[in-house]
Amino acid sequence: MDPRVSHKETQTPEQEKKKRKRKKKTKQTLTHAVTHIRLIEANAGKLSALDHLMAVYLPLCQQYITLFCTEETQPSQYAAPVFASELSARLHRVAIQQAAGIAKSWRTNRQAAYETYLENLADYAEAKAKATASGKPLETGRKEPVWREWNVPQLRVPVMQANVNVVVVEPSEDSTFDYWLRIATLDKGHPLRVPVRLAAYHKKIIEGKNLNSSTTLHRRNGVWWLTLSFDTDVPIETEASAPTVGVDVGIANFLTTSTGKQYGTMHGRLRERHRRDREKRRRKAKLRACLKKKGVSSEDLPSTSSATGQRLARHVKQEINRAVNLLLHDHPDARIVYEDLSVASMRFKSKALNAYLSTSNLAHIPKQLAWATSKRGMAVHTVKAAYSSQECHCCHYPDRANRPDQATFACIVCHHRDQADHNAAANLASRFGDKELAACTNKAEVKALLLWRHEHWKQHNRLIVVEPPVQLGLWGIRSSNGRVRPVSSKSVQIEG
Numbered sequence: 215m216d217p218r219v220s221h222k223e224t225q226t227p228e229q230e231k232k233k234r235k236r237k238k239k240t241k242q243t244l245t246h247a248v249t250h251i252r253l254i255e256a257n258a259g260k261l262s263a264l265d266h267l268m269a270v271y272l273p274l275c276q277q278y279i280t281l282f283c284t285e286e287t288q289p290s291q292y293a294a295p296v297f298a299s300e301l302s303a304r305l306h307r308v309a310i311q312q313a314a315g316i317a318k319s320w321r322t323n324r325q326a327a328y329e330t331y332l333e334n335l336a337d338y339a340e341a342k343a344k345a346t347a348s349g350k351p352l353e354t355g356r357k358e359p360v361w362r363e364w365n366v367p368q369l370r371v372p373v374m375q376a377n378v379n380v381v382v383v384e385p386s387e388d389s390t391f392d393y394w395l396r397i398a399t400l401d402k403g404h405p406l407r408v409p410v411r412l413a414a415y416h417k418k419i420i421e422g423k424n425l426n427s428s429t430t431l432h433r434r435n436g437v438w439w440l441t442l443s444f445d446t447d448v449p450i451e452t453e454a455s456a457p458t459v460g461v462d463v464g465i466a467n468f469l470t471t472s473t474g475k476q477y478g479t480m481h482g483r484l485r486e487r488h489r490r491d492r493e494k495r496r497r498k499a500k501l502r503a504c505l506k507k508k509g510v511s512s513e514d515l516p517s518t519s520s521a522t523g524q525r526l527a528r529h530v531k532q533e534i535n536r537a538v539n540l541l542l543h544d545h546p547d548a549r550i551v552y553e554d555l556s557v558a559s560m561r562f563k564s565k566a567l568n569a570y571l572s573t574s575n576l577a578h579i580p581k582q583l584a585w586a587t588s589k590r591g592m593a594v595h596t597v598k599a600a601y602s603s604q605e606c607h608c609c610h611y612p613d614r615a616n617r618p619d620q621a622t623f624a625c626i627v628c629h630h631r632d633q634a635d636h637n638a639a640a641n642l643a644s645r646f647g648d649k650e651l652a653a654c655t656n657k658a659e660v661k662a663l664l665l666w667r668h669e670h671w672k673q674h675n676r677l678i679v680v681e682p683p684v685q686l687g688l689w690g691i692r693s694s695n696g697r698v699r700p701v702s703s704k705s706v707q708i709e710g
């Protein structure tokens with residue numbers, strides 16, 4: 215009898231869960247999307263059946279999105295149909311599933327943004343109370359945070375995230391095509407069969423892989439496109455003893471590592487292009503408003519989306535990918551740790567800065583980090599971001615005032631000075647494996663923990679100062695450049 219089998223039976227669900235978790239870490243599953251497969255119009259008008267289907271599908275999907283985003287109940291892909299539709303039950307289900315997926319991520323992002331707002335509001339109230347008590351005015355320009363309710367997502371591009379129940383990919387017997395796509399339509403029992411021809415590079419990617427049963431169909435500029443996908447398992451190559459490298463994500467420097475390196479920036483060339491694009495958009499918007507006043511119908515108005523804007527967005531993405539690749543190339547054996555960044559909740563005070571933020575596409579950075587590390591079989595982790603840019607890496611003191619400006623970190627207690635992003639990256643690196651910090655459920659708890667650590671740091675340092683001269687050798691922790699080496703809470707506990 216296999217001892218492992220009998221052992222398994224005696225395991226509690228808790229142990230099972232742990233084991234599964236441990237097992238998961240030895241490999242990562244990557245889903246690769248094969249995009250830009252154009253559907254061929256074999257017979258003129260054949261794809262119009264798809265247009266007709268989408269004309270019914272899209273509004274139904276939108277109805278469920280609105281329902282799932284506004285109702286009290288959580289969005290569910292198993293929700294019972296509530297809207298009448300001429301779609302078959304299977305297509306109707308696909309619409310519900312797609313809507314549930316969109317609504318779930320919208321709700322998560324909105325919730326994160328709302329919690330950040332509440333935390334900022336509490337921060338503000340605290341600062342205001344402090345200011346009132348001390349008789350000093352509040353920082354200039356600091357205003358009470360305002361919550362603006364999010365709009366429900368609107369499906370603009372006709373898109374269907376389909377499964378095998380409604381769209382089937384069949385290998386073609388004919389050599390002219392690679393696959394046949396069988397799509398369920400409004401005409402029940404008469405699926406649409408569309409040939410699919412793959413480009414050479416598509417074939418190369420797909421070769422030897424098992425395609426996933428989920429597919430995506432979308433229409434852009436009157437052309438239908440198919441997206442296929444497949445999974446691969448990549449074993450994690452990172453050694454248990456690998457050095458931990460913290461990565462801070464920002465605009466001025468896309469990536470700053472705890473090893474003191476910086477990769478990519480939004481400033482310089484990209485900022486200049488962003489500025490020109492914004493100018494152009496503003497002029498266009500003015501022209502639109504002017505024409506509208508003169509009674510030009512909205513269809514005839516010039517489009518607000520600009521080709522240069524789309525090019526710029528692509529370029530920013532490329533720059534980010536390049537920065538991530540360089541970083542991983544420089545740290546091939548590292549364990550990468552970055553912040554659990556909620557870009558959805560990031561808002562600046564000025565409109566111009568918000569536009570800059572959205573152009574800089576910060577949300578793409580963590581995505582690319584996760585993807586590029588996984589692809590290389592590197593271990594990657596996210597840690598709590600709260601106060602990582604305000605916490606002093608030496609004495610743990612968290613304070614807004616530690617940041618005299620965007621680029622500088624200057625601790626108001628221990629006078630530790632550093633480049634702000636580097637200080638943050640160092641904090642992120644040491645947060646890996648920090649169970650106490652990971653257990654914090656909100657920002658206030660993180661702050662309390664950091665303050666507690668700061669108190670320990672103070673006690674520890676006072677202890678050193680009052681020791682006899684022989685012990686002053688301990689000041690070796692202060693390096694020649696005047697920086698104090700980080701004192702972890704662990705060492706504080708042992709020595710103090």
Ligand SMILES: [Zn+2]
Pocket residue numbers: 606607608609610611625626627628629630
């Ligand atoms: Zn400090």
